[in-house]
Amino acid sequence: MDPVLERVIAGTWNRDSAATAYHHRAQGMDLGNAFYTAYRAEQNRDAIARYATLQKFDAEYAAGYAPHYFKLLLLRERRRDEAYAFVRTELDRSLRDRPGELVRIATMAADTTTPPPLRDLDVALACMQRAALASPNDPGIKELLALIHAVRGEWEQAITVQERAIAQSDSSGAVTRSAVLQRYRSRRL
Numbered sequence: 001m002d003p004v005l006e007r008v009i010a011g012t013w014n015r016d017s018a019a020t021a022y023h024h025r026a027q028g029m030d031l032g033n034a035f036y037t038a039y040r041a042e043q044n045r046d047a048i049a050r051y052a053t054l055q056k057f058d059a060e061y062a063a064g065y066a067p068h069y070f071k072l073l074l075l076r077e078r079r080r081d082e083a084y085a086f087v088r089t090e091l092d093r094s095l096r097d098r099p100g101e102l103v104r105i106a107t108m109a110a111d112t113t114t115p116p117p118l119r120d121l122d123v124a125l126a127c128m129q130r131a132a133l134a135s136p137n138d139p140g141i142k143e144l145l146a147l148i149h150a151v152r153g154e155w156e157q158a159i160t161v162q163e164r165a166i167a168q169s170d171s172s173g174a175v176t177r178s179a180v181l182q183r184y185r186s187r188r189l
Helices: 003-010 015-040 044-057 059-076 080-091 099-110 121-134 139-151 155-167 171-185
Strands: none
Touching: 015 044, 015 059, 044 059, 059 080, 059 099, 080 099, 080 121, 099 121, 099 139, 121 139, 139 155, 139 171, 155 171
């Protein structure tokens, strides 16, 4: 049964609270769309200002746009220190339980297509560790965490985490992940 209908029947539904929540959500969507429109148009200065407004309005809602904001700061604006300070701050706040966003940020922070001076493997590792806590049964997240360990040269951790990813995989995923495990055991990416 619909959760709203359940609350109506139970006498706990409050029309004013529901209307307030709806208006808050609608305003958040408008602010998020304004940020994303400026981001797509590569109006960086405007996008940065719009993200600040969105984050001030609702940091949890803004977290859905955090990977775009991070990319804007890091890759478009080359504001490395600001980009990573943002992630470190939000890691224990709005990004805490957002594994999808954390994976996207970690991928950019460690990706070989990101210029080496802009990479930060410590932040990539912190993001993936937090993502693994938020989504403990996701073998794909564990696999990416193992990769970050391998890129950092932490072979034993990479092996251990990759073994966990295999244990949580279906049969076809386990085969593919086992081949990666063999590379890690040979100390190669």
